Amino acid sequence: MIGKTQGVFQHLIIIFLLLAAVWVSAAERASFGMIVKPVSDEYARFIGLDGPEGAYVVSTPASGGLRPGDVILKVDDAPIKTPADLQEVIRVHQPGDQVQLMIARGKERVQISYALKSAASSGAGFRPGQAARMPSGLGSFPTIESRDFEKEVLKSERPVLAYFYANWCVPCKTYLPIMQEIGQQHADVKIVGIDVDKSRDIVNRYGISGILPAVILFNGGREIDKVMRVSKKALVDGLLTKIRKDGDEIEVFPSIGKGHWITDVAFIKDSGWLTSRDSDQTIFIWDYRQGALVRTYRAVKSALSPNGAYAALADKNRTAIAVVDIAKQKQSLIQTKLFIEKLAISPFGNAIAGFGAEQNGRFSVNIWTPDNRLIRSIPVDPENNPLMVQFAFSPDGASFALSTLNKLEFFATENWERKTVVTMKGAARVLQFTSDSRAILAPGVDENLVDLQGRKTRGIGGRTVVGRPDARLLIVDNGDNSFRLMSDKSGGTGLRFAGHRAPVNAGAVGDAVRWLASGSSDGTVRLWDPATGDEMVQLLAFGNGEWIVITPEGYYNASARGHEFLNIRRGSRVYGMDQFYDVFYRPDIVSAKLKGDPIAGLVTLTVEEAIKNPPPAVQISFLPDRTGDAKVKVCYRVQSTGGGIGEVRLFQNGKLIKSDGFYREVASQDMMATLKLTQLDGGTVYRDMRSLTIREKQSPGAVVLRAKGDVFEECLEMETIAGENEIGLAAFNASNTVQSAMSTARFLSTRATDEPHLYILAVGIDRYRDASINLKYAAKDARDFLAQLADKAKTIYKPDNIHLTRLIDERAGKSDILKAVEKLASEVKHGDSFIFFNASHGLLLQSQYYIVTGSFDGSLNRSESLISSNEIVEMSKKIKSLSQLYIFDTCHAGGVDAIVSGLYDARMSVLAKKMGLHIYASAGSVETALDGYQGNGLFTHALLEGLKNGAAVDKDKSGAVTVKSLGIYARETTREISNKLGHPQTPLMINFGKDSRLFEVR
Structure with missing residues (x-):
């Protein structure tokens, strides 16, 4: 198995090496006539080799004695360390020569005599890994490699079409005339070829996900757009319209393809979650109501059940399987005697299928229960290339299908008896049951629709839409990366859904879900209105842990750095989404869109308006x-x-x-004065934002x-x-x-480094002038945090250089806090560190975040008792320290629902980005605040635990607890405890400043 750095194409070709001599007078050259690949570390351990040596046989001629899964260790007396060594030893031989092979067949070591083939007998067709036969330079335009990319593409004075191809790719040769015609018609456009096998750094940077050929349009050094599977000239013409003077289209798009292509999607019933699986074997759990990534499962090999409720994950050695109940977050472990190549899991999680090599070198499909009991083992004929083996569970869990070369078998899962054997022609590329569980879709064979009784018909193609057993819903590709939704009752027509930039591989609906989900090779999952064909949102997760959920209007939710993978294009100009962050980072609008609510009243500005x-x-x-x-x-x-x-x-x-x-402070003081703190629930905030929109339309x-x-x-x-x-x-x-x-x-x-000082301002308010909103633990939180951090900080700062300011209850009015800030502003220097801790009530109103200070008397008076986010920005500017951390552990009297949490996220993130600082922010309900946890507020408890247990926080063993590492620990601890208490709470950790040490771990 090759490493992940080469893994972009491993699911397409696994970087096959066709072992033949260089293509010169092929009829006179000898060949092994087989396809091999490097031996992985894991497989070497499985069969008892000292290391990853030899050449792993992927497929081989029927005669000759070799089998898929064999590892060639020697040819005659020549040791084979890598597949390339086979090319060297064959140079001295002729077709028909007998060579002695030492092979590893599982844990056995076998010697066989092997007759070499003629290179001509390997066929003249285009095959993966075969020596290049495409014209050098692709004929009329040149091929460039990584060293020339910046000069020829990024610094080109002309627009550039980069044509990504491979010598083993048949469609790349078939569609080459399209690019040649484009070159003749558009002399002002430069066309270059990029061989994906020679320029993997470019492939990885621009997310060419394995669907070839692909074209990316560059202009002015930036990527304008891309198309996967260039099968029609119109697709390339469509790209070029985006750089013409009359091309005024405005488009928001993620950097698609930087993730891996999506293979499965499903809505988990009664959960609010959507699961997806990608070609890198990673499973993502999305909250499709909020528009956020909930959880990620990574594995070497994985499978998702047809209903998305269960996952099977192979360990790094590929011999054990974790069975995951996704909704309940429970796992069990299966220990196997296979080297796992593929997995499947039933919709009830009660049966797990795994295909792979046994230690005797033979392949089989084994079925287990989650409690590690082997139900059945199904041998696989040695003539089968492992890539040909496909299997799947039906959506109702009653049937299991196994496809191998020229054969399809059905099993009843009740007793695992083989019910039907169907003779096929060829091997299925993909195996899917129809959504009613009555037939199998098998693209790649002539008659690709087979029912459980073995009756074969020629279906319309497409991919199954899971989640509706009462109808055979299918996603059918239109050939231009759009698709239509079909059923057995649609009569050959269907609504068109356009937006994906690569073929669609999966679809899902749900009984109580109003959206259609689709997963594509462009790396995105998209949710659609099935009645209109309108796109609701795109969901995109990247391999580095970042993610984005974005509406067509440009409003989005994202991980801390997810916006860096988002772009806006108008004509030939491309902007980074970071440039629109202040206005368009709006998780609350994403959530409203996914609820089906009209968002026009929340939208102060559209991308179209902004970019003008x-x-x-x-x-x-x-x-x-x-x-x-x-x-x-x-x-x-x-x-x-x-x-x-x-x-x-x-x-x-x-x-x-x-x-x-x-x-601006857009709300009138009279209007705010009529509201009570406890009235600021999600509905009030929602209505408030809509009224704000009307006033902000002209200057948002x-x-x-x-x-x-x-x-x-x-x-x-x-x-x-x-x-x-x-x-x-x-x-x-x-x-x-x-x-x-x-x-x-x-x-x-080069100035001398000043001795560092630490300044901490801690505010905690339990008692307000309006006693009806008093809290219980806020004052203690401020005292405890101040004392504990000050003690730990002595590992970095001299005791005399630690300066503490504490404002509690009636001494924490607005004027008291601002006076303390003014005093600190005159003392704190650039090289010092400053931490502001606040435990109190907080509120969201008119697009602003406010701290409710101790002088609050029941009236929402900004000038007397509320400190706004504007004023917090001014505080940060006055204090010269370049290392600042702001901690807001605030209680929201109106409760914390999806609207409040989404808007809270948006406002806090914009605040942190504007200041260029770190913010920890946790918004909880009054009920949660009054309950507390072990004598403190829950979030402060998590912070204090992090201060006590520095070694647990310092996971990378750097020897110090930093702003970022403490934030991560506190977030995970708060989330874990709050889920157990039944009041889920996930603090925001927003890092726009440079990380800095808080204390050393000793």
């Missing part, structure tokens, strides 16, 4: 490479590109040090303090910090809706 006013261009003037001065002069220039100039933000080492914009972004015209230049003196200084500059358009790409410059300060 492009962001300005920004540039930082020259800075010295190094300086010993305490201050440097930083000058910068901002120039409009047609959308004007709005707020300008300047960052130092990621932290906001200057900005000239703020979010921040307010700037001064007009700037079309060109704005400014200089300021900036204090340096010892070591590397990174200056970042970003500016918004005049309406403050689209941010420019960040411009950065760096210099090294």
Whole structure:
């Protein structure tokens, strides 16, 4: 098995090596006539080899004595360490020569005499791994490799079409004339070929998922769009319209293909969860009501049950199987005697099928119960290439189908008797039961629809849509990456669903689910309205743990860095979603869309409206490479590109040090005064956001303090910090809706490092002037956190350099907190660290987050008792420290539902990004706050446990607990305990600043 760095194509071809001499006078050359691959570490251990040596036989001629699964260790006296060694030993032989092979067949070592074949007998067709026969340079346009990619593509003055192909790929040769015709018609476009086997770094970077040929259009050094499976000229013509002057289409798109293609999707009944599985064997659990990734299961080999409720996961050695009840999060373990190649699991989780090699070298399909009992073993004929073996459970769990070369078998799972054997022609590429469990779909064979009695017909093709046993629903590919939804009653027609950029492989519906789900080779799962064909959202998970859920309007929910994989294109211009983060990161809108609610009342701005006013261009003037001065002069220039100039933000080492914009307070004081804190439930917040939308339609972004015209230049003196200084500059358009790409410059300060100081401001409020909202543990939380962190921090800071400020109850009014901040602003230096801890009530109103201070008397008076997110930003700017952490353990009197949590996420994330800092934020209900946990609020309890157990937090054994590692530990601990208590709570850990140490682990 090859490593994951080469795994993009392993499910398509497993990087086969056809062992023949170089293609010259093939009739006179000798060949082994077989397909081999490298031996994996795991298989070497399984059969008792000292290491991954030899050549693993994937397929072989019927005569000759070799079998799939054999490992060739020697040819005559020549040791074979890798498949390439076979090519060397064959050079001295002629067709018909007998060679002696030493092979490993399981744990046995066998010697056989093998007659070499003629290379010509291998056939003249195109085969995986065969020596190149495509014209060098693809005929009329050149092939480039990694070393030339930047020059020929990214820095090209002309638009570039990159044609991704492989020498073993038959369609790549078939569709080559399409690209040649495009080249003749569009002289202003450069076309280059990229051999996927020679340029894997490019393949991985741009997400070519294995569907070949593929084309990516580049312009100005950026990817504009891509198409997988270029089978029609119209697909490429469609790409080129996106860079023409009259191409004004606006499109939001993830960097598709950077994930692996989707093979399975299913809605888990009565759960609110959607499961998907990709070609990298990873299983994703999505909350399709909220639009968020819940959980991920990774394995070397995996399977998902037809209803998505159960998963089977092979361990890294591929000899044990974990059986997972996804909804209940329970697991059991099966120990096998197979080297597992493929898995399947029944819809009830009561039977698990595994295919692989036994230790005697033979292949079989074994069936187990979850309690590790072997039910049946089905031998597989040695003539079968392992890739030909397919098997599946029916959606009702009553049947099991096994497809091998020229044969299809049905078994009854009640007693595992073989019920039907059907003679087929060829081998199925995919095996799926119809959704009514009465027949099998077997693409790749002539008559591809076979019922349980063995009757064969020619079906319409397509893939099964799971979840509706009362109808045979199918997703049928239209050939242009769109699909139509068909049933046995649709009469050959169906509604068209367009949006995927690669073929669709899977579909799902549910009894109580209003959406249709589809999974594609473009790496996305998409939810659709089956009545209209409209796309609701895209769900995309990447191999690095990041994910995105996005609506067609551009509003999205994402992991901490998920937005980095999201782009917006208008014509030939492509923007990163990071430039729209402040406006379009809206988990609450995603949730509303998935509930089927109209979102027009929540939308202050659409992507189409925002992108009409492009962001300005920004540039930082020259800075010295190094300086010993305490201050440097930083000058910068901002120039409009047609959308004007709005707020300008300047960052130092990621932290906001200057900005000239703020979010307006749009709510009238009279309106707010009529509300009570306990009235701010999800419904109120929802209505409030809709009313805000009406007032914000004309100017939804921040307010700037001064007009700037079309060109704005400014200089300021900036204090340096010892070591590397990174200056970042970003500016918004005049309406403050689209941010420019960040411009950065760096210099090294050689000034002496000052002795570091730590400043902690802790606020805890139990007693309010309005006693009806009093809390129980907030004051104690502030005291305990302050004391425990201060004690731990002595491992880094001198005791005299740790400065503590504590504001409790009546001493924690708004004016008290702001005065404390002013005092700290005069003391804290750039190289110091600052931590703000707040345990109190919090609220969301009119797109702002507020801390409810101790002076709150029942009236929502901003000026007297509420500290807004605007004021928190100003606090962070006044305090010079470049290392700041803000912790908000707040209780929401109106309760925390999906709307509150989604908007809370959006506002806190935008706040952290704007400040360039770290934020821990946990929003709980009053009930949860009053209950507490072991003498503290739940989230603070998790933080305190992390401070006590530094070794458990420091999972990477760095010797220190950092801001990021403590946040991860506290989030997971809070989530685990809250689930057990029946009040699920997942804190937000938002990291936009550089990580820093909190204390050393000793």
